Amino acid sequence: MHTPTTEARPSIYYNYEVFKPWLASANPKQERKKVVVVGSGPAGMVTALELARHGVPSVVLSAELQFSQGSRAICFTRRSMEILQQVGVADRMTEGGLPWRFGNSFYRGQRVFRMEAPHDADDRFFPIINVQQQFMEEYLHDACKANPLIDFRWGNKVNAVVQKDGYAQLEVDTPEGPYTLESDWVVAADGGRSGIRSAMNLQMEGASYEGFFVIADIKIDLPLPTERLAFFDPEWNPGNTILMHREPNGIWRVDYQLPEGETPEEALRPESLKARIDAQLAMIGHAGLKWEMDWSSVYSARTLTLPDFVHGSVIFTGDAAHLLPIFGVRGANTAFQDAQSLGWHLALVVKGLAGQRLLANHSAERVGAAREIITEAGKSTRFMAPPSKGFRLLRDAVLSLSLTQDFVRPLYHWRTSRPHEYSHSMLNSMGDDNGLFKAGPAHGAPPQNVCLGANDFLLDHLGGGFDLLYFTDASAVPEALQQVIQTARAKGMPLNVIAVGAAQAVTGADQTLPDADGHLRQRYGVPANGGAYLLRPDQHICARWLTLDATRLQAALTTALPQ
Amino acid sequence: MTDKALTIDGLETVYDALATAIDQAGQDKAQLFLVKLALLNANALADEHLFQQQITAALQDL
Numbered sequence: 001m002h003t004p005t006t007e008a009r010p011s012i013y014y015n016y017e018v019f020k021p022w023l024a025s026a027n028p029k030q031e032r033k034k035v036v037v038v039g040s041g042p043a044g045m046v047t048a049l050e051l052a053r054h055g056v057p058s059v060v061l062s063a064e065l066q067f068s069q070g071s072r073a074i075c076f077t078r079r080s081m082e083i084l085q086q087v088g089v090a091d092r093m094t095e096g097g098l099p100w101r102f103g104n105s106f107y108r109g110q111r112v113f114r115m116e117a118p119h120d121a122d123d124r125f126f127p128i129i130n131v132q133q134q135f136m137e138e139y140l141h142d143a144c145k146a147n148p149l150i151d152f153r154w155g156n157k158v159n160a161v162v163q164k165d166g167y168a169q170l171e172v173d174t175p176e177g178p179y180t181l182e183s184d185w186v187v188a189a190d191g192g193r194s195g196i197r198s199a200m201n202l203q204m205e206g207a208s209y210e211g212f213f214v215i216a217d218i219k220i221d222l223p224l225p226t227e228r229l230a231f232f233d234p235e236w237n238p239g240n241t242i243l244m245h246r247e248p249n250g251i252w253r254v255d256y257q258l259p260e261g262e263t264p265e266e267a268l269r270p271e272s273l274k275a276r277i278d279a280q281l282a283m284i285g286h287a288g289l290k291w292e293m294d295w296s297s298v299y300s301a302r303t304l305t306l307p308d309f310v311h312g313s314v315i316f317t318g319d320a321a322h323l324l325p326i327f328g329v330r331g332a333n334t335a336f337q338d339a340q341s342l343g344w345h346l347a348l349v350v351k352g353l354a355g356q357r358l359l360a361n362h363s364a365e366r367v368g369a370a371r372e373i374i375t376e377a378g379k380s381t382r383f384m385a386p387p388s389k390g391f392r393l394l395r396d397a398v399l400s401l402s403l404t405q406d407f408v409r410p411l412y413h414w415r416t417s418r419p420h421e422y423s424h425s426m427l428n429s430m431g432d433d434n435g436l437f438k439a440g441p442a443h444g445a446p447p448q449n450v451c452l453g454a455n456d457f458l459l460d461h462l463g464g465g466f467d468l469l470y471f472t473d474a475s476a477v478p479e480a481l482q483q484v485i486q487t488a489r490a491k492g493m494p495l496n497v498i499a500v501g502a503a504q505a506v507t508g509a510d511q512t513l514p515d516a517d518g519h520l521r522q523r524y525g526v527p528a529n530g531g532a533y534l535l536r537p538d539q540h541i542c543a544r545w546l547t548l549d550a551t552r553l554q555a556a557l558t559t560a561l562p563q
Numbered sequence: 564m565t566d567k568a569l570t571i572d573g574l575e576t577v578y579d580a581l582a583t584a585i586d587q588a589g590q591d592k593a594q595l596f597l598v599k600l601a602l603l604n605a606n607a608l609a610d611e612h613l614f615q616q617q618i619t620a621a622l623q624d625l
């Protein structure tokens with residue numbers, strides 16, 4: 001019997017709702033499901049929402065009866081917001097969030113590096129926005145609840161997953177005892193300590209770092225802007241690093257590295273937390289300011305990934321698939337990209353529109369992304385928390401030099417999470433004009449947003465299927481192209497056509513963007529009428545042409561949906 | 564390696580200056596000082612491959 005706590009978690013700023021468990025006895029007998037998503041964090045819920053967008057129903061299982069404890073992930077990147085916009089929760093994130101774009105690194109009281117993340121006038125979203133994870137989970141949960149294709153089950157803990165021939169059998173424990181659930185696919189979005197991963201005895205590849213960090217959220221009224229603050233080797237914590245972030249609702253995140261040899265248990269004693277937070281506040285000139293503890297936890301940096309995310313009927317995603325350091329805000333931000341990718345790849349396989357090679361592509365692309373992140377995050381981690389004497393010596397030499405020498409300062413850059421470019425994806429078209437473009441997003445790249453008018457951006461118009469941007473000022477999409485599009489649609493391929501550059505509605509297009517000033521054409525490097533871009537359902541580019549013809553469109557569509 | 568090399572006089576000047584600076588840095592800070600110096604040299608060299616060759620040379624016969 002699984003008995004999750006029915007007591008609301010404590011929090012200064014968030015009122016936890018305790019949901020009712022889903023009980024098998026109160027529901028009809030369970031037929032075999034298409035997809036069961038295990039875990040209701042960012043990865044699980046975005047996967048379910050993306051699946052639903054493509055018309056695929058899913059069951060989402062949450063072991064708990066409430067959202068996760070503490071703020072956890074607090075910094076969300078522009079690409080995450082673009083993904084959250086696709087599943088309908090970006091407005092709520094924006095409403096309660098604190099956007100920012102500057103980061104500062106301090107050493108011996110001097111600001112030795114200031115990062116200014118670019119904010120293009122064509123971007124709807126800021127480089128980063130701070131929102132506590134409970135709010136983000138609430139917004140996603142509301143979206144799931146409002147969707148008739150998502151069957152959300154609180155208090156349902158997966159005890160075992162047994163792989164059968166072409167499906168999996170789950171033993172799901174609840175407050176009234178276990179029931180059995182069968183599903184064609186199981187999405188393991190059960191987090192960094194994935195029970196499914198352990199039970200399947202899957203090994204992750206990569207490195208674990210020794211240093212521990214305390215993460216503490218305090219309520220305090222600090223007169224500081226929303227910018228990232230990093231302090232290196234301060235007097236109160238020699239050799240170690242401290243990070244601070246402003247959160248909504250009067251909360252500040254303070255992360256600090258523990259002295260070597262100290263255990264997490266020692267570090268989380270209230271008197272230890274108090275002494276260190278007081279010391280940090282004193283160092284930044286706010287000694288004695290009143291504060292209250294909301295939540296604390298301990299973290300250690302790991303750069304690990306499964307080498308394959310698909311195992312029989314089970315697909316791993318988010319932290320269950322890889323463990324990434326917090327430096328560079330890579331946990332939830334990577335999970336959103338995983339989930340967005342998994343959602344459409346799996347949906348098209350479930351619907352029979354593509355073969356399992358499409359899932360192999362998902363795994364290859366996202367494992368590639370994880371490995372790229374691991375390389376980048378490894379650099380940040382070796383600077384923030386040097387793993388050996390040599391790395392410490394180099395880091396300390398850089399700190400010392402940075403007081404007077406410009407050339408070392410870029411080493412403070414912590415390489416914020418950015419979307420992976422699927423440059424070598426098997427879905428990219430071979431015979432298009434990718435190499436001939438002088439501007440615009442290339443093969444595999446995420447889209448460049450473009451401001452079309454007041455509160456109107458290109459990405460507002462995309463998603464839910466493949467998007468063909470066709471640049472023309474003519475009154476119709478050429479007949480031969482329309483025929484290819486109709487044939488693909490008749491086979492079930494979700495494909496939207498957006499005409500760009502005509503003042504009037506274009507026949508054969510679902511939408512027309514006038515692009516009167518030619519700005520969208522310019523950003524996408526399209527010099528003349530007849531150019532086109534094909535975007536996948538995750539908006540990454542898979543083909544682009546200076547002049548599109550029916551044969552090459554057909555070839556690109558065939559490549560994008562391998563059988 | 565480049566064709567440029569120190570003169571004997573120049574090498575002797577570097578020899579004395581480096582020894583004096585190591586003493587000046589003191590036992591606790593000598594290592595840190597040398598790493599800072601190596602980074603400054605590497606930046607002036609502006610050639611990571613040449614620097615790697617120097618690392619290899621310096622690691623010999625320790």
